[in-house]
């Protein structure tokens with residue numbers, strides 16, 4: 001409607017009307033509380049105004065709830081993200097409000113003060129649930145904010161197979177023997193990935209995926225990365241084999257050879273170097289596509305995919321690009337979906353994600 005668009009350009013183009021329907025009308029419920037307290041305390045003739053404001057507030061709470069359920073369907077989010085917690089609180093507030101309508105209407109005046117106190121008292125509880133729910137609702141908008149400013153620079157040829165020259169180069173053959181002797185494939189082999197998609201991850205192309213330096217630290221000090229679902233870590237864990245430095249070097253040399261340069265093309269259009277503008281655009285795209293619906297970034301987000309805060313130390317840019325291009329092809333069965341990104345969006349997101357490093361590494 002062109003007239004509507006000219007009059008109300010914001011509302012008619014907004015992707016999600018829910019926040020606008022909520023902010024103003026919900027104020028009626030705290031207002032009803034104030035009126036009810038005053039009516040109970042000293043102004044009995046405000047009682048019916050308090051009840052009327054409460055009723056109108058409940059009507060808008062129901063409208064806000066319906067618009068929220070519609071909006072939710074359009075937001076990428078994990079089951080434990082702020083969206084879901086917000087919904088649970090608001091559904092609780094809505095049910096409570098509806099349950100209160102009849103008992104509150106039944107108290108016609110504050111004359112019987114002991115009975116009448118239920119009106120303001122129940123509004124205190126209702127408003128407390130609303131405030132908690134609104135707080136989680138505000139978290140949703142935080143999730144849509146661009147990512148944190150990256151602290152690390154992206155080295156130009158970051159996909160290097162070998163660790164830095166100062167480190168003893170590992171012996172890939174010794175690594176292969178160690179790999180066989182310790183039966184790494186009993187978990188990482190193709191038949192042992194039953195628990196959840198990607199867990200334990202296949203190592204067939206691990207050299208194209210993971211940075212050598214990171215692999216070395218990880219083998220020396222394994223820690224959980226993925227989530228099985230929601231907030232649950234997988235049952236199968238990477239064991240700590242208490243490797244010596246040299247053993248870890250050998251394994252890394254072997255693992256680094258497990259590459260697939262046709263799948264992860266180190267000279268392809270997604271390869272570094274990246275410009276500052278690309279990194280900044282990627283930062284904003286993180287908010288646009290709500291990657292925090294599943295990943296923690298800058299401390300905000302849900303646990304469905306790995307924490308991305310220093311993931312640039314872990315992953316080669318080519319892997320990041322490939323995953324963004326076709327998540328299901330790279331990790332079959334993963335909950336990360338194909339966002340249908342444009343090529344330049346993939347490049348910018350890759351530039352940004354690859355720049356996410358812990359502050360100590362950037363120096």
Ligand code: HEC
Nearest residue numbers: 182183184187200201215223224225226236237238239251
């Ligand atoms: C008991 C099963 C088990 C065994 C045995 C095992 N791993 Fe793992 N490994 C895992 C799991 C599970 C993960 C994923 C952890 C996560 O994502 O939180 C993992 C992760 C890894 C990773 C990181 C891969 C990635 O994409 O995150 C590397 C590298 C690795 N293992 C190497 C090895 C090597 C080398 C051996 C043999 C010395 C080995 N693993 C033996 C279970 C195992």
Ligand code: HEC
Nearest residue numbers: 076197198289291293294304305306320331334335336353
């Ligand atoms: C519906 C949930 C979901 C959404 C939304 C999502 N991801 Fe993921 N993502 C995952 C899961 C699950 C994995 C783990 C795949 C695996 O097992 O290796 C993952 C893995 C990743 C990885 C590799 C991390 C690592 O340490 O191996 C990157 C990088 C990534 N996602 C970036 C993004 C970006 C950028 C966006 C937004 C455009 C995004 N994701 C949106 C679920 C999601």
